Amino acid sequence: MFTGIVAAVGRIEKVTPLGADEAGVRLTVAAGGLDLADVELGDSISIQGACMTVIEKSADSFDVDVSRESLNKTAGLGAVGEVNLEKALRAHDRLGGHLVSGHVDGLGEVTRFERVGESHELRILASRDIGKYLAYKGSVTVNGVSLTVNTVNDRPDGCEFSINLIPHTVEVTTLKALAAGTKVNLEIDLIARYVERILSVSGTGNDGNA
Numbered sequence: 450m451f452t453g454i455v456a457a458v459g460r461i462e463k464v465t466p467l468g469a470d471e472a473g474v475r476l477t478v479a480a481g482g483l484d485l486a487d488v489e490l491g492d493s494i495s496i497q498g499a500c501m502t503v504i505e506k507s508a509d510s511f512d513v514d515v516s517r518e519s520l521n522k523t524a525g526l527g528a529v530g531e532v533n534l535e536k537a538l539r540a541h542d543r544l545g546g547h548l549v550s551g552h553v554d555g556l557g558e559v560t561r562f563e564r565v566g567e568s569h570e571l572r573i574l575a576s577r578d579i580g581k582y583l584a585y586k587g588s589v590t591v592n593g594v595s596l597t598v599n600t601v602n603d604r605p606d607g608c609e610f611s612i613n614l615i616p617h618t619v620e621v622t623t624l625k626a627l628a629a630g631t632k633v634n635l636e637i638d639l640i641a642r643y644v645e646r647i648l649s650v651s652g653t654g655n656d657g658n659a
Contacts, residue, residue: 450550459478471517472517473515497532498549533623549636559628568615599612
């Protein structure tokens with residue numbers, strides 16, 4: 450589990466294919482300001498919002514293997530470039546964002562990223578399947594960053610939602626590089642997921658007991 454509070458911006462320095470075209474890749478990630486002293490092999494690190502397992506590490510970098518399925522379902526993990534990093538949540542850590550699993554639910558497309566006053570307005574078009582979980586003042590994870598939804602607009606081609614980004618968030622994450630047309634990793638709020646499940650089985654006469 451993670452919090453969606455980015456600890457550092459690292460950089461994918463090397464992408465090594467693990468086999469044929471349909472195979473995955475091994476990423477070598479420079480950790481930037483992320484302290485790896487307490488990271489062990491097998492630990493989880495969120496990279497652009499996707500939970501990955503550390504298979505090798507040095508003092509300032511680590512390697513992960515990314516399956517072809519993960520590459521097909523995410524953005525920003527298949528090429529050299531900056532990435533948001535966060536180590537897995539510990540039981541005694543502060544929950545500064547919201548509970549994030551690191552399992553990307555789908556891709557969104559940036560429709561607007563513009564400065565508005567001292568902040569930035571970010572608009573993203575998501576699929577209708579993801580849009581049904583979005584709510585005004587609810588939580589969503591974008592490229593591993595815990596954010597608050599400001600508006601939700603259901604459209605025939607999907608669901609467009611907006612977020613207000615304060616200067617600090619723009620400065621310390623990879624969100625500063627966004628532009629219209631950019632694909633982003635989205636993870637819906639865990640609470641919304643459970644609410645849908647509860648509602649889907651209510652009134653069926655099945656209380657879950659044998």
